[in-house]
Amino acid sequence: MEQGTIFPAGPRRVGGVSPQYVRDRFTAAAAPGVRRGDHDLNPDMLPDRASIAAAVLVPLIDRPEGLTVLLTRRTDHLHDHAGQVSFPGGRVEPGDVDAVATALREAEEEIGLQPGRVTPLGRLDTYVTRTGFEVTPVVGLVEPPEVLTPDPFEVAEVFEVPLDFILDPASRQRQSRLYAGKTRYFYVFPWRHYYIWGATAGMLVNLADLLRPSA
Secondary structure (H helix, E strand, C coil), X not given: CCCCCECCCCCCCCCCCCHHHHHHHHHHCCCCCCEEEHHHCCCCCXXXXXXXXXXXXXXXXXXXXXXXXXXXXXXXXXXXXXXXXXXXXXXXCCCXXXXXXXXXXXXXXXXXXCHHHEEEEEECCEEECCCCEEEEEEEEEECCCCECCCCCCCEEEEEEEEHHHHHCHHHCEEEEEEECCEEEEEEEEEECCEEEEHHHHHHHHHHHHHHCCCC
């Protein structure tokens, strides 16, 4: 996806998960009450500092070939999570009335996505990171055409992954690495040359659990 590109709408394909199905799943789903996080696969990996409220937007783009999930790759010079794949989002600011407002504001600041192009559908479970963030993932449906203007300081790239790929159980991997002398486990969604892992992958697991037709 290129900066300033307009993506037109088109006819709906046959098969796959439809926007109406996603709306219905969020309507029928119980209110989020589970606190997911890095500790899901590592029970001793609890936050090491006071909680900081944050929110991210999980944008689902209504493409002619099917729904996609929009993601960003952070620039390499950032202090936190440089070069990693993430959703647009950030800390809750005093002027934000709720998590939806935070997610929409951050998406506009980071990638230029206008709030009026997004229909919030619901939220996923709160995701708690080891670094102390309590993140509310807000799922929103984006209707093309949309024009994106990523902030070049924060965002190196904006790209999309087919939602069908995320929902396929075979796409989800559990990997490990040695951290601070202990083996730590985490989810990964390898997509082409992108390595989607950490909190972002954890939220995608939550999304897949909610939307997979067998759920």
